[in-house]
Amino acid sequence: MTDDTLSLVLFSGTDDKLTSAAVLTVGAAAMGRKVNILLQYWALDAFRADRVHKDHGVAPEAGPAGIELVQQHGTEHWSELLRQAKQIGEVAIHACSHSMEMFGIAKDDLDPLVDGVEGVASFFMEVDGPLTFI
Amino acid sequence: MSATIAKTLDMKGFNCPLPIAKTAQAIREIEPGELLQVLATDPGSVPDFKAWCRTTGNQLVEHTETDGVYRFVVRRKG
Numbered sequence: 001m002t003d004d005t006l007s008l009v010l011f012s013g014t015d016d017k018l019t020s021a022a023v024l025t026v027g028a029a030a031m032g033r034k035v036n037i038l039l040q041y042w043a044l045d046a047f048r049a050d051r052v053h054k055d056h057g058v059a060p061e062a063g064p065a066g067i068e069l070v071q072q073h074g075t076e077h078w079s080e081l082l083r084q085a086k087q088i089g090e091v092a093i094h095a096c097s098h099s100m101e102m103f104g105i106a107k108d109d110l111d112p113l114v115d116g117v118e119g120v121a122s123f124f125m126e127v128d129g130p131l132t133f134i
Numbered sequence: 135m136s137a138t139i140a141k142t143l144d145m146k147g148f149n150c151p152l153p154i155a156k157t158a159q160a161i162r163e164i165e166p167g168e169l170l171q172v173l174a175t176d177p178g179s180v181p182d183f184k185a186w187c188r189t190t191g192n193q194l195v196e197h198t199e200t201d202g203v204y205r206f207v208v209r210r211k212g
Contacts, residue, residue, distance in 0.1 A: 081155075
């Protein structure tokens with residue numbers, strides 16, 4: 001079990017889903033598992049260096065009561081959790097080259113948490129188990 | 135406790151995944167064979183510490199609960 005890589009594709013860019021992904025990542029890193037993350041679409045947009053700490057909202061199913069709940073029970077910011085995960089274990093975060101082009105994002109526009117840009121083929125080279133899509 | 139605690143980590147008031155995340159970092163700051171004490175209030179930390187120790191090979195020497203505070207003593211893998 002511990003040899004399995006946790007592979008995540010982050011698509012959604014709302015703070016609740018990014019936090020969920022960051023919690024899984026930091027937990028897996030603490031358990032000694034490698035983590036392999038690909039950022040696409042709205043998740044990639046949230047990793048722009050100048051937007052990381054902006055309010056990215058919550059998933060549509062939250063509703064007004066859900067938004068309040070998430071704000072009250074907020075843990076550390078997802079970017080901080082991911083930074084800790086990188087200190088604890090082997091966590092690779094890559095930007096999807098297609099989304100980069102679509103959004104007109106350059107590597108230097110992204111937070112230093114992002115290790116580089118890659119396509120799906122190189123992403124799948126590191127996938128050795130199930131793939132989770134968030 | 136007969137053995138000496140080398141380091142104490144106070145995670146009271148913090149929820150998953152922070153107690154385990156900080157423990158994974160703190161265990162590196164003590165020597166193999168030394169003891170790390172962690173205090174937490176998250177009930178989920180009980181199964182989490184058992185799982186974390188089983189997976190990482192560090193030893194959960196003891197865990198107790200007093201007035202809602204969980205105390206874990208972990209011996210770093212030698």
